[in-house]
Amino acid sequence: MAVVFGRPRQLAVAVIFSFIIFAIFQFSYTDDFSLTGHLSDSIQIVDACSPDALEAINNARPTLDPAIPNIVHQLWKTTDIREYSPTITASRESWRAMLEPFNYTVKLWTDDDVLELIKADYDWLLSTYEGYPHDIQRADIARLLIVHSEGGIYSDLDVNPKSAQHIQCLQRLSLQAIFSPTAGTLGLSNHFFMAMPGSPFLQWALYEAKRRSSRLVSRGIILPYLQVFWSTGPIMVTAAFRQYAWLYNTPRLDIGLLDNGFGGLVIMLG
Numbered sequence: 001m002a003v004v005f006g007r008p009r010q011l012a013v014a015v016i017f018s019f020i021i022f023a024i025f026q027f028s029y030t031d032d033f034s035l036t037g038h039l040s041d042s043i044q045i046v047d048a049c050s051p052d053a054l055e056a057i058n059n060a061r062p063t064l065d066p067a068i069p070n071i072v073h074q075l076w077k078t079t080d081i082r083e084y085s086p087t088i089t090a091s092r093e094s095w096r097a098m099l100e101p102f103n104y105t106v107k108l109w110t111d112d113d114v115l116e117l118i119k120a121d122y123d124w125l126l127s128t129y130e131g132y133p134h135d136i137q138r139a140d141i142a143r144l145l146i147v148h149s150e151g152g153i154y155s156d157l158d159v160n161p162k163s164a165q166h167i168q169c170l171q172r173l174s175l176q177a178i179f180s181p182t183a184g185t186l187g188l189s190n191h192f193f194m195a196m197p198g199s200p201f202l203q204w205a206l207y208e209a210k211r212r213s214s215r216l217v218s219r220g221i222i223l224p225y226l227q228v229f230w231s232t233g234p235i236m237v238t239a240a241f242r243q244y245a246w247l248y249n250t251p252r253l254d255i256g257l258l259d260n261g262f263g264g265l266v267i268m269l270g
Contacts, residue, residue: 038185039238042245043252045185046178047259049169066171068178068194070104071152075139077111081157088270090157098161102168114142121149125206128213132232134224140190140232141209144202151197159192159267166266170194170256177201178256179237180263187238188257192267201244201255208240 039045072095077083081090096106118126122145132138143154153167161167170178177195179188195202212231229235245252258266 039187039241039257040185043241044175044254044256045259046170046173046175046256047262049166066168067174067176067196068153068171069151069197070099070102070171071150072099072104072106073109073143073146073150073152073154074106074157075109075114075142075146076157077135079108079110081108084157088158091155091160092157094160095155098164099167102164109142109146111138114138114146117145117149122206125210128210131213134228136228137232140228140236141206143190143193144206144209144237147193147195148199148202148206149197151195151199153194154190154192155267156191158270160270161266162268163265166262170266173256174254175256176254178258180258180267181260182234182238184260185257187234188241189234190237191269201241201252204244205237205240208243209236212236 074090074092074095076090081092084090092106092108095104100106115129118129125141125145129138129141132141147154153171155161171194176199177193179193180191181187182189209232241252241255
């Protein structure tokens, strides 16, 4: 009788052990040149707006045009963002209400708009873009190339602005790009970021995404969300930054990463 009950137990242990090995194998990709340490030594950590910058914004000095344009980009499949979520109200109207009085444009890009942009200016990315198995991968790439093309601010539809003043301050820091953080200062997130038009780093990240697309199958990544994170999401963006900094062999103080505390003064989720 003990043998009868022992076999299922042995099978259960074997299954659990196999799952653990599989999980370790899959999660090993999160250490792919990305989560190898804090970024604070190689990137500009943005933890406050200087009093001078805030004063300049309050005084609306005309000579201080932002290096990052006054445009907010958002993405959805169609122009009907009511389909976005049954529980979360898309943030488009909150961006418009807060920033349009300061001469900002809030622009919604559809799938057709993105495809038109790629065909016109990024045809080398077309086959990669169309070949992704997941819509979120196309959305990840779309946000990078849109901001690379036009400059400005990218915001997911579940990200709301908290302070127009702090957003304006970030635009005037003379940084080519600023990202929100993930896991403290371990990585760059892509749910909210901003950049100058033609940002060299965003160009590098797009090249890295294309390079990874050709290796996705051979890497053996099975879990869908890890496929996305590794190929186009935060793991890819963070790895691209580390490569970019390594290439120039110097801290990239022209790229900013929001400190968690300060980031909470700029935006909020949901």
